[in-house]
Amino acid sequence: MKNRLVLASSSPFRKQLLQKIISEFNTFNPDIDETPQPNETAMQLVLRLAEHKALAGKQTFPEHLIIGSDQVCCINGNIVGKPGNHQSAVNQLSQASGQVITFYTGLALYNSTTQQMTSLVDTFDVGFRDLSPELIERYLKAEQPYHCAGSFKSEGSGIVLFKHLRGDDPNSLVGLPLIQLCELLEQQGVKLLD
Numbered sequence: 001m002k003n004r005l006v007l008a009s010s011s012p013f014r015k016q017l018l019q020k021i022i023s024e025f026n027t028f029n030p031d032i033d034e035t036p037q038p039n040e041t042a043m044q045l046v047l048r049l050a051e052h053k054a055l056a057g058k059q060t061f062p063e064h065l066i067i068g069s070d071q072v073c074c075i076n077g078n079i080v081g082k083p084g085n086h087q088s089a090v091n092q093l094s095q096a097s098g099q100v101i102t103f104y105t106g107l108a109l110y111n112s113t114t115q116q117m118t119s120l121v122d123t124f125d126v127g128f129r130d131l132s133p134e135l136i137e138r139y140l141k142a143e144q145p146y147h148c149a150g151s152f153k154s155e156g157s158g159i160v161l162f163k164h165l166r167g168d169d170p171n172s173l174v175g176l177p178l179i180q181l182c183e184l185l186e187q188q189g190v191k192l193l194d
Helices: 012-018 042-055 086-096 133-143 157-161 170-174 178-187
Strands: 005-008 026-028 065-075 078-080 100-111 116-128 162-167
Touching (some): 005 012, 012 178, 042 065, 042 100, 042 116, 162 170, 170 178
Antiparallel strands (some): 065 078
């Protein structure tokens, strides 16, 4: 089964996370439109995108288990994505200063043989310290997290920004809820650490 496992992601972070539990798997870039729909909540958005990413591989991988995942964060109730550039990252971290922001990570496992989809959303709260403009600039210069939702890398130097972390699975904050994925894979007969 391990050769029939596929990660629908071009993210090196998700690939590294999956390698913690599975040694061999395929990857592909699902290349889907990630634009939020009108009135779509953060939970609805990440669930829809995770499922669409998994489904994007069903033609190429017709007898596989395909993993899709997507993540957004919310600051003061507003969905925030990847900043893409320095000024947007400064704005995101300035908004997060002294706040608790919530990360929503959608996870989908699609069995392209049986056409069965299982999906869920994992949440994780990050409490930020009061961030000075100088600390924000030093952090962004050091890590340049412009391709990360929320403008930080929790697995790296981003830890200097936090007051507390609250959630069931720290891997979820990086982009792939491994604890719940382990359960889903075992239900499909996948042997972990194989």
